[in-house]
Amino acid sequence: TVRTGEQYLESIRNRSKVEIYVMGKEVKDVTTHPFLRPSVMSFKATFDAAWQEDTKELGRAWSPFIEEEINRFNHIHRSPEDLAAKVKLLRKLSHKTGACFQRCVGWDSLNTLNIVSNMMAAKGKREMRDRFVEYLKFVQKRDLALAGAMTDAKGVRNLKPSQQPNKNAYLRITEVTKDGIYVSGAKANITGVAATEEMVVLPTRAMGPEDKDYAVAFALPTDTEGVKIVVGRQLNDSRRMEQGEIDALPYFYNHEGLVIFDNVFVPMNRVFLAGDWEYTGTLVEIFSAYHRQGYGGCKAGLGDVIIGASADLAKQIGVEKASHVQDKLTEMIFLTETMYSAGIAASLNAVKLCEGCWWVNPMHANVTKHLVAKFPAQIAQLSIDIAGGIVGTAPSEWDLKNPKLREYISKYLQGVEDYTAEDRLRMVRLIENVSMGVAFQIESVHGAGSPAAQRIMFSRLYDLNYSQEVAKSLAGRKSELKFTSKAEPWRESQSESEARES
Template identity: 35%
Template sequence: MLRDEKQYIESLRDGRVVYYRGDKVKDVTTHRALRAAVNHASLVYKWQADDDKRGLTVYKDPENGDVSSFFKIPRSSDDLIERFNLIYQTTRFGRGTFNIIKAIGSDAIFALMLVTRRIDSATGSKYAERVTRFYKNVIKNDPAIAVAQTDVKGDRLLRPSEQPDPDMYVRIVERRKDGIVVRGAKAHTTQGPVSNEIIVLPTRAMTEKDADYAVAFAVQANAPGLKMISKPERAAEAAMNDEWFVTGKENVETESITIFDDVFVPWDRVFLAGEWQFAGSLAVMFPTYHRFTAISYRAGIADMFIGLGKLLAEYNGVDDKSHIRRDVVELIKYKEMLRSTAISSAMMADLDTETGIVIPNKVLTNVGKLIANESYMDVVKHLVDIAGGLAATLPASSDFNNPEEKVYLEKYLIGKKGTNAVERARIISTVKEIISSFGALYTAAMLHAEGSIEASVLELYRSYDYKDSKKLAMYASGISEKL
């Protein structure tokens, strides 16, 4: 059953343990900074009841009725293209901020559906049945879901079982008749503090000695022993002091260090428990879906950059200058390359015949993700080049509200004749927010989120089918007479 935004917000008042800047948070929904993350996540639930957006965010399942579109299992290329459009458009609806609260959870569920079927076939386990039951519970209760995959890792040169402190990767410390007990910590859990469920996945391939670390499960956000230490929400805090920083007030996502301090997980919510041979498969399958999600939402962010750049070029009266045209075209190129790789990845998806689920094309997905990572800083450069120095030195919105200052600011911050100085300043203010209070987040996230540059390089190198390319090279060299 679909929830509304009030039901979602109320569900977060459940005694969860969250810390923010050294203090234990009594209620994330009313916290001065974290409520911005709540507001952003709640939009997904709001859109489900919006007549104009319901057609995008809700689909009618033949067995279960109305279900969130994020949880629709992709069984064709068309389904993946619909998913691209869902993520792209909801990013635009969120003022250029990706809304991860159901997207990442569904990425994980699809990966679990595929990999657990293979584990069951090889070992006789019943993990796939558990994933199916969990999925049915998800589409029935419509929860917000976070995913914790990246372990804190300790010494990066050592495997999980080789760490001086064995808790540097999440591991099973006890097996009981009714479930397992896990200990460790995960980093970068986006929207964990404002989620209902957290799906935990392995972060890497394992050896037999690492078997206790080969673990996947789902746990409720208020589970005993689960603690989340949120990052400082500088964008939300900055927005408290400037009314023009709209995104920071309403469209922020938070990340946490998620600590599993001997957390009990019932067997029905355990999806991998020691089958180390399959940890790597799960660690790779999830990013395949999540990188498809990445190039979809990043195309939405790029669309906002295009709009900001073109408007500022027009307000500044320089939209006919060759170097500004090049700046704008670079923004267009970035967006359309991401959009093209996402759609191509969907059209050339691979069908898993055992489950009937389609998988985004790994090569095209990782090509798009690599472009998104490697080119982001250049995109910012082009946007700032258009905006000019005021992106750093623009006075605050409160200065425009002071009658004594307003008359000067409206006179001297005018752009091209016939434009509005306040509108120009607000657009510049949005660029300023992106590169200042959002700057660290955007820079690190656009380079590392959903996998680093090196992760995409490794996946491309090992996934690419070199057979025809090598045949052509042999033919071109005259070594072979056949192509």
């Protein structure tokens, strides 16, 4: 099924069982709440995109699982081109929202479980594969809005899950019955969760046998009993409560939430990992590479928004031809297109892990995310440089709307006569909210794993021995160069690559 945005809105309107809190107060209708509505509208954009002329083709895909056309956000990537379509779609969607549209984490979770459940089936755990495929069909048939819930509360960072003073610092299985499992704990920083219908829950780190109660993956409706969602605060969030139309960008935004599981029951047919610690490391690696690749699309799209706003503001004050402004815009273009290029490389150099399972190129996906951890701060800085101090000092929209002030503000905020003070204020607020918002600054650094996690992957994936042999042979020294690079280590088992290195 390919649902319309309206159909999605209908299904999350007025849910009686859901437990969501915003700034200490319970919210029942996320579609009308001033804090959450912009977030819901960004999520909705992923549904609308499948119907809009410019994104219809990218926004849909054919599912061999249900033999139907579906929204691409629930699609299992079947080729490198599918992966590139993801990056292109995300860039376009950033243009429609100026925010994180929050649906990709659930999508990446489905693709991760598709690969991992295939691996499990190959090792005799057919049941997990069957459960996952049934769930995937359920999701695709209904075109559901999913959250991916991965990051645990994590407690003391240098202790393993089973060593934590708080036993629930990582989500864990507290009881197994013949019908299902009970879980307690919390998942933190969960993107878009209040706007979803289902959550796909995955482990957040590699685990050993002693942590097996923490090796758990499953899916649940967001309004399951015992699940509490506490939405996080953001810069400028109380502006949204003012219900204006300029200062807070009230049309589209995104949110994250702390998801608490208080002794929650999960039926067995929705359990995908239960104690299977051997798969946790692989699962995390597969997921994080998928999500790191995606950032090359959505963050480049936000880069475009900021470049556009900066160029327009330069025109409004008559500096668009100044060479230093041109140069700054050029630098912003370079930074934006670099992030995108890496995301496309991660897609087109994809890896086939099983029949109909395409994973991204892990090196290029990690490079993509590492660029994203650095470049948005530079892009934001350049945009503020062009826009001027007004980004931090502009009067509010309420001053502009005050009859006693309107005439003055109109006169003193205006630059070139073709533009009004309101034109300028709107663009200034766009730069302020997008370039310094959670999605472009904080998520760019920590989303899909912190920068240190990517650096670990670089050294793991890069074949330093091979490069040294290349250098030695070119320098005319004795070399054992055999042109057998470790460039695709994921094709081999750990022991094989270790054996060859030694």
